[in-house]
Amino acid sequence: MRPPLFWNRPADRPAWQSRMLSPLAWLYASATARRVARPPSVNASVPVICIGNINAGGTGKTPTTIAVTQLLQDLGHTVVCLTRGYGGTLDGPVLVTPKHTAAQVGDEPLLLAGFADVIVSKDRGAGVPMAMDQKPDVIVMDDGFQNPDLRKDLSIVVVDATVGFGNGFVLPSGPLREPVSTGLARADMLISIGGSAAQNSFDATWGDAIPCPQIQATLEPLPTGMPWDGVKCLAFAGIGHPEKFFATLRGLGAEVARGEALADHQPLSDALMTRLEAEARLLGAQLVTTEKDAVRLPPSFRAKVLTLPVRLKIKDDTDLRAALSKLGLGQT
Structure with missing residues (x-):
């Protein structure tokens, strides 16, 4: 599920949807405030x-x-x-x-x-x-x-x-x-x-x-020795903001023939991966994904997909x- 566009409206010019939903937002914020106000029940012996x-x-x-x-x-x-x-x-x-x-x-x-x-x-x-x-x-x-x-x-x-x-x-x-x-x-x-x-x-x-x-x-992309310049990719990502991953690949010189934005944590089923593999073959492109998505790959696809790791x-x-x-x- 992608976040609604009105969530990104300027705070001083809220959309009508935000105003309409404000009573529910007040209830949500109140419930969160009550929860975080509870004293901790567990104290670890280390920081x-x-x-x-x-x-x-x-x-x-x-x-x-x-x-x-x-x-x-x-x-x-x-x-x-x-x-x-x-x-x-x-x-x-x-x-x-x-x-x-x-x-x-x-x-x-x-x-x-x-x-x-x-x-x-x-x-x-x-x-x-x-x-x-x-x-x-x-x-x-x-x-x-x-x-x-x-x-x-x-x-x-x-x-x-x-x-x-x-x-x-x-x-x-x-x-x-x-x-x-x-x-x-x-x-x-x-x-x-x-x-x-x-x-x-x-x-x-x-x-x-x-x-x-x-x-x-x-x-920042983690240097892995992979020469991305000119590599034609079908990139897919189920992270918070998949577009950033696609932009990172382009910044490394890769040609993103198509970017598949998945939902955050979306399961990578055999059916989904078979479709992406077929599309990549038609495009003459290499399948590429993120480190977080790579751990969800079905075993039969792990050798077929390149991973681009990033570090803070x-x-x-x-x-x-x-x-x-x-x-x-x-x-x-």
Whole structure:
């Protein structure tokens, strides 16, 4: 399901749909406020870092979780990631292994498991004992900013600078899980992801509403030795904003003959992949997808699809390192 266009209208010129849905938005925001006001029921014996958002949908949380995890590992710390496993059938708690599938634990946990131990638990608090069994120095939680069950020591909100906070309204009037003012008041840090033009536009629109330190970052293709220049592609992506993936390929010099924008976390069925393979053959194109989508590929298609990985590049991580040091997570 693609987000409605009226969610991206300017906040000072809301669409009639936003105004019409405002009573429902008020109820949603009130319910969220009551939930986040509950005191945590679980306290881990190590620091807990939450990578979350106030937008519904993808903003770049998983690349940010990977970047924070790798920074902590570079500082000498053992990290365990905790996630609810969106889209997976297993309630958990369960330690993700190579035997698991995306259908069982979700695509993001499988991707994260390439960097650290990952615990999937629909009940975040219930996943803490299993996380602690791995003897971590720190738990990094992918998503869960609005979940009050587990005490958080550092909350990082992630936003896509291109989209920003949309029209500034709460669901279903807009794209937000909670109002910008209340959400960012609980955040310790904001990471905005995008190029310089997007960052400038985001700051011009939302800069005055940001009460916490803001870090700028970009998603950069990971050099793999693959010469993309001139490669004709049929690209497909089931991420928050597939168009960005297609633009990244074009920026590397690839010819995107067609881009198939799938729903976020959409299952890659044999029927879908057979259709895409047939279309690619007719176009004389190579199938290409994202790292997150690649873990959902049926086994028979994994050798037929190229993957373009991206990594978060933080412009200046001084504030992030300072926040980690305050938690006793500086260089060991």
